[in-house]
Amino acid sequence: MTADRTAATAAPPAKTTTAPTPPRRRRNWAPAFFLLPFFIPFVLFTLVPVGYAFYQSLLKTERTGGTFGRKTTVFAGFEQYREVLGDSEFLGSVGRVLLFGLVQIPVMLLLALVLALLLDSTVARLKRFFRIAYFVPYGIPGVIAALMWAFLYDPRLSPVVELLDTMGSAPDFLGSSMMLWSIGNIVTWTYTGYNMLIIYAALQAVPSDIYEAARMDGASEAKIAWRIKIPILRPALMLTGVFSIIGTLQLFTEPQVLRSISTSVTSTYTPNLAAYSLASSDNYSEAAAMSVTLALATFVLSFGFLKFTGRKAES
Amino acid sequence: MSLLTDTAGAHAPAPASEKTSRGPRESRLSVVVATGFLAVIAVYMLLPVFWLVVSATKTQGDLVDTFGLWFSDFHLIDNLRALFTKQDGVFLPWLFNSLLYAGAGAAVGTLLSAMAGYALAKYRFRGREFLFSVVLGGVLVPATALALPLFLLFAKVGATNTFWAVFLPSIVSPFGVYLSRIFAAASVPDELLEAARIDGSGELRTFFTMAVRLMSPAMVTIFLFQFVVIWNNFLLPLVMLQDDRLYPVTLGLFTWQSQVSRDPSLQILSLTGSLVSVVPIVITFLVLQRYWKAGLAAGAVKS
Numbered sequence: 001m002t003a004d005r006t007a008a009t010a011a012p013p014a015k016t017t018t019a020p021t022p023p024r025r026r027r028n029w030a031p032a033f034f035l036l037p038f039f040i041p042f043v044l045f046t047l048v049p050v051g052y053a054f055y056q057s058l059l060k061t062e063r064t065g066g067t068f069g070r071k072t073t074v075f076a077g078f079e080q081y082r083e084v085l086g087d088s089e090f091l092g093s094v095g096r097v098l099l100f101g102l103v104q105i106p107v108m109l110l111l112a113l114v115l116a117l118l119l120d121s122t123v124a125r126l127k128r129f130f131r132i133a134y135f136v137p138y139g140i141p142g143v144i145a146a147l148m149w150a151f152l153y154d155p156r157l158s159p160v161v162e163l164l165d166t167m168g169s170a171p172d173f174l175g176s177s178m179m180l181w182s183i184g185n186i187v188t189w190t191y192t193g194y195n196m197l198i199i200y201a202a203l204q205a206v207p208s209d210i211y212e213a214a215r216m217d218g219a220s221e222a223k224i225a226w227r228i229k230i231p232i233l234r235p236a237l238m239l240t241g242v243f244s245i246i247g248t249l250q251l252f253t254e255p256q257v258l259r260s261i262s263t264s265v266t267s268t269y270t271p272n273l274a275a276y277s278l279a280s281s282d283n284y285s286e287a288a289a290m291s292v293t294l295a296l297a298t299f300v301l302s303f304g305f306l307k308f309t310g311r312k313a314e315s
Numbered sequence: 316m317s318l319l320t321d322t323a324g325a326h327a328p329a330p331a332s333e334k335t336s337r338g339p340r341e342s343r344l345s346v347v348v349a350t351g352f353l354a355v356i357a358v359y360m361l362l363p364v365f366w367l368v369v370s371a372t373k374t375q376g377d378l379v380d381t382f383g384l385w386f387s388d389f390h391l392i393d394n395l396r397a398l399f400t401k402q403d404g405v406f407l408p409w410l411f412n413s414l415l416y417a418g419a420g421a422a423v424g425t426l427l428s429a430m431a432g433y434a435l436a437k438y439r440f441r442g443r444e445f446l447f448s449v450v451l452g453g454v455l456v457p458a459t460a461l462a463l464p465l466f467l468l469f470a471k472v473g474a475t476n477t478f479w480a481v482f483l484p485s486i487v488s489p490f491g492v493y494l495s496r497i498f499a500a501a502s503v504p505d506e507l508l509e510a511a512r513i514d515g516s517g518e519l520r521t522f523f524t525m526a527v528r529l530m531s532p533a534m535v536t537i538f539l540f541q542f543v544v545i546w547n548n549f550l551l552p553l554v555m556l557q558d559d560r561l562y563p564v565t566l567g568l569f570t571w572q573s574q575v576s577r578d579p580s581l582q583i584l585s586l587t588g589s590l591v592s593v594v595p596i597v598i599t600f601l602v603l604q605r606y607w608k609a610g611l612a613a614g615a616v617k618s
Binding site: 033042046047050115126129133134136141142144148160162192193221253257275287288 | 345346349350352353354356357359360361363364366367370378379382383384426427428430431433434435438440443446449450453455456457458459460461463464465466467468483484486487489492518519522543546547549550554565566568569572573575585586589592593596597600601604
């Protein structure tokens, strides 16, 4: 998922105005030769599984002749979807990640934006060091980041809890009321630097004459940031937003790791955890229906977000 | 015209010194406030890493009893010895597996992406735009949604719990194709391809000797980010693998951590193991910084 976030760097499909000379017959095989090595595994390991998940979601398993009867798989239409949409735990998990996204994504992107603007401004010092320091967490695998923070949340081991306790009292990071935000902190810690780097790269690409001219006209650094830089950054921010939305709906690793030390994370804490637990209990059809529902929700939300922010850009 | 060289140029000559010298108007106060804020965030980003380094040098007892953010008796060497001998030395294979899944997977994936992106940018053929839209759709399919159906499909051919079950799905990177197409369109001039054709160079040779060279900053970027994605992939190995000799290091450390209640010594070992497994990836990123930053910047210009 993370690399997909790189998409923020890129944007609308490249214009392909390149017009090579009319293809001669003898090199007609060339595109196929270059394309097949990618498309064969792409079909096998992406398109076929998507199709298979959909097919699987239309089935159900029945036992004929009592509890110990033979298991048979029959076509059930959209029955599994009705099951999924009526499953209050699943809906609860969707609500949970939506709440998570509404709080965590703006916090993270705002922080990334402020850091990028400061690193691009003339007021800060030691910029090279900071840039590297902020990017370090991205290099740390999600499982290990979650393990590390799990220790830092654990009241028996954590120096952070110890320090907070001397200042007053530390919150119970692993309790059920704090858990969602404890996970939010891990995600923010991991991805802020990465998002900052994308925004920063977009800023660096702007020719500095523009700022120079604004300064001549007497604009302050803050005004330049607000009036010139942020509008330029809109596409980069939109795309970091979309990929954060996708990442949030797919949340799995961090809660799964925290489950091993805290009972606040239930087996249906996020939609992906719910699908995983269903599959572990051999209920593949309903798990598939959940995955498909989740993927559709992701599509709708990310397109909706792009459309909404895109329209605001036009007006 | 050439996006890559333009932005690489914008990055290379120490922009910091140029920028600090051109702003005479900012007050001392704003410098202190801005730098202070950046420093606070840097502490937030680096403190957990520092804590990990400190903890990996402690004994299990000191881990609980002494203050977590400073060193006590230096025990790192013993921890490392214990780490590499635990469970018949399973940790080393874990590291090796991760390097193989991520290193070989990203290398193969980058090459496939570069070839496909190049073909989509530089050849005209029927169905090209359709293929590209399918690839774009693939970018939006979350990897976690694929893990379960992939497991069922691999189970049908009896290939779960094998190296290939994790490796093969990892080499597919629609996003890499997408980036490659942008980079190929921007950095491989048609005139050059035409010249190579006139000189009698075959299509393959032109790609491998010329286009690859021109696209190399982009390819380093794609390689690194795919490396991180595979290295981080947790759900796929979790559902595919039962044999712990095939585990990548992240899954191995996760299983250790979840057994701490049975074997408390695993706690210090999973911390030491985390530190050991993080070092190579951080070093790779720092060493290759120049390349991937140029690639990232070139991507950002397009938006």
